[in-house]
Amino acid sequence: xxxxxxxxxxxxxxxxxxxxxxxxxxxxxxxxxxxxxxxxxxxxxxxxxxxxxxxxxxxxxxxxxxxxxxxxxxxxxxxxxxxxxxxxxxxxxxxxxxxxxxxxxxxxxxxxxxxxxxxxxxxxxxxxxxxxxxxxxxxxxxxxxxxxxxxxxxxxxxxxxxxxxxxxxxxxxxxxxxxxxxxxxxxxxxxxxxxxxxxxxxxxxxxxxxxxxxxxxxxxxxxxxxxxxxxxxxxxxxxxxxxxxxxxxxxxxxxxxxxxxxxxxxxxxxxxxxxxxxxxxxxxxxxxxxxxxxxxxxxxxxxxxxxxxxxxxxxxxxxxxxxxxxxxxx
Amino acid sequence: xxxxxxxxxxxxxxxxxxxxxxxxxxxxxxxxxxxxxxxxxxxxxxxxxxxxxxxxxxxxxxxxxxxxxxxxxxxxxxxxxxxxxxxxxxxxxxxxxxxxxxxxxxxxxxxxxxxxxxxxxxxxxxxxxxxxxxxxxxxxxxxxxxxxxxxxxxxxxxxxxxxxxxxxxxxxxxxxxxxxxxxxxxxxxxxxxxxxxxxxxxxxxxxxxxxxxxxxxxxxxxxxxxxxxxxxxxxxxxxxxxxxxxxxxxxxxxxxxxxxxxxxxxxxxxxxxxxxxxxxxxxxxxxxxxxxxxxxxxxxxxxxxxxxxxxxxxxxxxxxxxxxxxxxxxxxxxxxxxxxxx
Numbered sequence: 001x002x003x004x005x006x007x008x009x010x011x012x013x014x015x016x017x018x019x020x021x022x023x024x025x026x027x028x029x030x031x032x033x034x035x036x037x038x039x040x041x042x043x044x045x046x047x048x049x050x051x052x053x054x055x056x057x058x059x060x061x062x063x064x065x066x067x068x069x070x071x072x073x074x075x076x077x078x079x080x081x082x083x084x085x086x087x088x089x090x091x092x093x094x095x096x097x098x099x100x101x102x103x104x105x106x107x108x109x110x111x112x113x114x115x116x117x118x119x120x121x122x123x124x125x126x127x128x129x130x131x132x133x134x135x136x137x138x139x140x141x142x143x144x145x146x147x148x149x150x151x152x153x154x155x156x157x158x159x160x161x162x163x164x165x166x167x168x169x170x171x172x173x174x175x176x177x178x179x180x181x182x183x184x185x186x187x188x189x190x191x192x193x194x195x196x197x198x199x200x201x202x203x204x205x206x207x208x209x210x211x212x213x214x215x216x217x218x219x220x221x222x223x224x225x226x227x228x229x230x231x232x233x234x235x236x237x238x239x240x241x242x243x244x245x246x247x248x249x250x251x252x253x254x255x256x257x258x259x260x261x262x263x264x265x266x267x268x269x270x271x272x273x274x275x276x277x278x279x280x281x282x283x284x285x286x287x288x289x290x291x292x293x294x295x296x297x298x299x300x301x302x303x304x305x306x307x308x309x310x311x312x313x314x315x316x317x318x319x320x321x322x323x324x325x326x327x328x329x330x
Numbered sequence: 331x332x333x334x335x336x337x338x339x340x341x342x343x344x345x346x347x348x349x350x351x352x353x354x355x356x357x358x359x360x361x362x363x364x365x366x367x368x369x370x371x372x373x374x375x376x377x378x379x380x381x382x383x384x385x386x387x388x389x390x391x392x393x394x395x396x397x398x399x400x401x402x403x404x405x406x407x408x409x410x411x412x413x414x415x416x417x418x419x420x421x422x423x424x425x426x427x428x429x430x431x432x433x434x435x436x437x438x439x440x441x442x443x444x445x446x447x448x449x450x451x452x453x454x455x456x457x458x459x460x461x462x463x464x465x466x467x468x469x470x471x472x473x474x475x476x477x478x479x480x481x482x483x484x485x486x487x488x489x490x491x492x493x494x495x496x497x498x499x500x501x502x503x504x505x506x507x508x509x510x511x512x513x514x515x516x517x518x519x520x521x522x523x524x525x526x527x528x529x530x531x532x533x534x535x536x537x538x539x540x541x542x543x544x545x546x547x548x549x550x551x552x553x554x555x556x557x558x559x560x561x562x563x564x565x566x567x568x569x570x571x572x573x574x575x576x577x578x579x580x581x582x583x584x585x586x587x588x589x590x591x592x593x594x595x596x597x598x599x600x601x602x603x604x605x606x607x608x609x610x611x612x613x614x615x616x617x618x619x620x621x622x623x624x625x626x627x628x629x630x631x632x633x634x635x636x637x638x639x640x641x642x643x644x645x646x647x648x649x650x651x652x653x654x655x656x657x658x659x660x661x662x663x664x665x666x667x668x669x670x671x672x
Contacts, residue, residue, distance in 0.1 A: 001412060002430030004505060013505045015410050015430055028365065079345045079654045080332055092535045093528065094556045099332030099345060150646035158642040167646075172334070176342045177651035196424070203423040224425050227648070277649040297649055304489045305648075308501065310637060311481050311609025313509030316410050 003320075007225040009184040009196055010177075014225055014315040022229060022318035024268045024327060029302045031271040032154035034113060034162055040076075041107045041163035043067075050074040053104060054133060056126055070127045071107040072134055072168075078103035079169065086143055086172050102138055102170040106130060112163045115153065117263035124255035127166070131278070132244040132251070134168050139244075139283050144170040146178060146282045149243070154273025156301045174282045181279065182292055189291030197293030198239050200224075210321050212328045213260055217253040220261045222321035222328070228299045229319040230269075230328070232261055235295040243280040243294045258296070264328045265300055273301040333658075337557040339516040339528055344557045344653045352656055354665035357561050357640045359604035364486025372495040374441035380404040384435060385465060387457055401457055402438045403465060403500075409434035410501065417474050417504050431474055433502040437461055438495070445494035446484060446603065448594035456587030458498070462610065463576045463583075465500055470615050475502040477510060477614045485605025488639045506614060513611060514630060521629030529631030530571050537569075542659050544666045545592055548585035552593045554659035554666075560643075561657035562601065562666065564593055564636040573630040575612035590634070592671060597638055600669035604638040611635060 003016040040048035043066040051064055054072045061067030074082075080101030088097045108127040109119055116124060135147050148169040152159040159165075174182075188196040204210055204221050212220045212232060220234045234257055236250065246254065265272055276298040309315050333346045371379035377395045385403035392398025405413075411432025419428045439458050440450055447455065466478045482498040483489040520528040536542055536553045544552040544564060552566045566589055568582070578586065597604060612632040616623040647653050 001415065002410060004428045004430055006426040006505075008424050008426070010508075012508045013503075017410065019430075020408070077347075078332070079347045080334075084331070092539075093338045093531045094535075095336040095338070097334040099334055099347075148646065148650060148652070150649070152646065156642065158646075171652070173343055175650040175652035176340075177649065180651075199424050203425075207423075275646060275649070277646050279649075299648070304487055305643070308479065308481055308483075308489075308499070310607055311509060311611070311635070312479050312503075312507040313512070314479075314503070314507045 005225045007184075008188070008200070010180050011184060012225070012227075012313060012315075014227060014317055016226075016317045016320050018320050021320050021323050026318075027229065027269070027302045029269065029300075030154075030156040030273065032156065032162075032273045033271060039112055039161065039163050041071075041161060041165060042112050043110050046071075049105075050076060054130065054137070056130065066110075068110065069123070070109070070130045072104055072130065073107070075103040075105050075167070080171070097172065100143060100172055102141075102144070102168070104134060104168040106134065106166040106168060108164045108166060115164060115262070115266070116259050117266055119259065121252070121255050121259060124259050125252050128255055128258070129248075129251050131166065131168070132246060135242075135244040135280075138168070138170045141170065142284050143172055145284055146171045146174045147280070148175070149278040149280075151274075151276050153275070154271075154301065156273035157275045159273070178279065178282065182282070185291045185293075195239055195291055195293050197235060197295065201235060201237055210325045212264060212325055213257055215253050215257050217250050218257045220257050222325040224321060226317050226321045226324070227315040229302050229317060230265065230300045230324045231321070232265070232298040232300075232328070233295055234258060234261060234298070235293065239293055241281040241290070241292050241294060243278050261298070261328075264330065265298075267330070268327055269300060269302065275299050275301070335557040337555070338532065339520070340512045341516060342557065342559075342651060342653075344559055344655055346558075346658050347654055347656050348658055354561075354657060354661050357657065358600075358602040359638075359640055365492055367494060368492050370443055370493050370495050372438045372493060372497060373443050374399065377402075380436075380438075381407055385461065385468075387461070397441075399441055400454070401440070401461055403435050403461065404438065406434040406436050406499070411503065428504065431504050433469055433472075433475070433500070435465065435500045437465075437498045437500065439497050440495075443494070444496050446594065446598060447482070447496050448591060448598045450496060450591070452584070452587040452591050454587075455590050456583045459578070459583045459586055462498075462500070463578065466576050466612075469500070469502045472502070473617070474504050475615065476504060476506050478502045479507065479510075480610040480612075482606075482608045484607070485639070488605035488607050490605065510611070510614060514614070514626070517629045517631070518625060521625055527571055527629055527631050529567060529633065533567055533569055542663045544596070544663050545589065547589050547592070549582050550585055550589045552589055554663040556659060558655050558657075558659040558662070559647075559653040560637050560655060561640055562597065562604075562638045562662045563655075563659070564597070564638075564666070565633055566590065566593065566636070567631065567633040571628075571631055573613040573626050573628075573632060575610060575632040593636065593666075595671040596666045596669040597636070599671055600666060601638060601640065604640055606636055606638045608634055608636040 056070040057068035151166045280294040387401040388399035
């Protein structure tokens with residue numbers, strides 16, 4: 001018999017197929033194969049992107065030329081625009097706003113063909129610290145209530161360019177699922193005066209069966225209520241509301257665990273496509289760092305999500321997270 | 331300038347990225363052949379390859395699980411949830427769980443090997459609607475169930491599997507689904523404030539503005555929703571208020587067959603036979619529970635949501651519930667209005 005499991009934060013139910021769990025070889029996923037072609041994110045093509053906003057580069061080189069390690073530019077096709085005042089209005093029953101916000105692209109590395117496990121720890125550290133710098137800069141704009149940092153890797157995961165990159169979107173409102181997560185975490189905190197994420201870490205550390213990796217500051221594990229096969233979370237052990245509050249030592253520990261977690265995935269599923277999203281507390285008046293605890297959610301794209309999930313918000317998980325973690329531990 | 335739009339029912343914001351400006355005809359489906367088809371167990375004459383039928387529409391003199399049918403319902407051979415057993419709820423530390431009790435049925439929509447529902451007749455589609463109603467009513471008698479989700483996955487990338495034989499699925503669940511709950515809560519909140527149904531208001535406004543209406547026939551309209559999440563997302567709503575799909579009368583079932591066929595044909599013809607999903611949104615089983623369902627007859631309104639799978643949905647949209655729609659729904663509606671179908 002399969003399990004129905006309820007997410008302790010958002011209250012979502014999922015079906016976990018413990019009856020006939022899918023093993024890695026059962027997934028017919030689309031591998032991420034490089035197609036090549038001209039890449040606007042490669043050395044020598046800097047003029048093909050909007051000018052850089054922030055960069056880590058060799059001091060002897062000039063802006064918007066080769067010689068950089070991490071480069072942040074505006075999205076050439078931004079979903080939101082930075083100029084203008086927020087203008088909310090209604091038409092009949094509908095509410096809308098102009099699309100004020102920021103949409104940046106962070107080019108993680110000059111190497112077109114290298115995924116995170118192929119980089120040096122220090123290179124991963126570089127782009128993670130750039131996530132923090134950009135976030136801290138965008139927080140200063142009081143119009144923004146939430147900063148979304150996410151990576152789509154591989155065409156199957158929605159990446160339109162194959163060169164490794166992360167997107168940063170600053171929004172004038174808090175997205176729906178984030179709001180739900182925050183409300184859920186708050187309710188838990190009000191009731192127990194403890195952070196639900198801290199409690200999750202405690203229980204996972206005790207039960208051990210869903211843990212993939214652990215270091216001094218972080219835990220990576222398959223969540224008890226996964227929505228996707230081989231879903232993985234990376235969470236700081238210490239309570240911390242904001243991603244960008246990490247110390248240098250923590251950034252370096254995160255780089256190590258992120259790199260190794262994805263390496264474990266690639267060992268089981270060669271050339272995977274995946275997404276990860278940094279879940280962090282909202283900002284500028286919507287803050288809630290007491291009951292909230294930042295973390296990274298990583299979702300490999302192994303199955304085709306179907307009508308059931310769209311319509312119900314209820315997920316079918318073909319591999320129990322306990323089994324997925326066992327494979328990932330190796 | 332791109333626009334941020336809010337769904338009036340559940341309050342989800344989406345970005346309508348007007349300036350990415352791909353023209354509507356640039357979204358057409360690329361042929362994404364899945365793995366080769368296996369021999370089809372759903373065709374007439376292959377009845378012994380499926381589990382025993384639960385329901386069928388068949389010629390008077392034909393025997394169950396034999397040829398001579400127009401429509402069959404069978405249990406899934408790989409069910410997500412199982413019908414046998416008692417519901418057991420338990421906790422484990424801070425986690426809650428229960429055993430996977432439920433029902434999972436497959437509606438085989440035609441005795442012929444036709445892939446897309448768009449190619450079935452209006453009468454056959456209306457027969458499928460009657461089948462949904464009969465099955466939902468039957469499952470309602472099982473006290474363990476709270477909701478029956480009715481949905482269709484067409485095409486490989488929409489989760490339709492290897493067999494291109496038109497079918498849909500019913501899943502009865504012992505818990506209320508998150509998405510359904512959100513919609514019910516949103517609709518009730520609107521009703522409490524306005525004393526009107528938000529969907530009735532939506533129908534009225536769309537009929538008045540016309541720019542998002544795809545087609546308007548008989549008792550139904552098909553619209554591109556104001557805060558669409560996906561390019562060419564389509565909602566079909568009855569114009570007359572009703573919270574419960576199973577209360578649909580015979581003549582309305584025929585009307586629904588007509589509009590559904592028309593919309594599916596427009597998608598097929600205009601967008602190169604794209605994979606799609608559709609989901610029926612209807613009221614949950616209203617069992618006696620004090621203080622519950624007081625206004626649902628007035629505040630909720632059943633409808634069908636159709637999602638063609640033309641773009642890859644990035645994981646961040648799942649993770650945040652925040653969608654970027656690359657095509658304004660007004661443009662999608664105009665394009666679909668102009669696709670001529672018989």
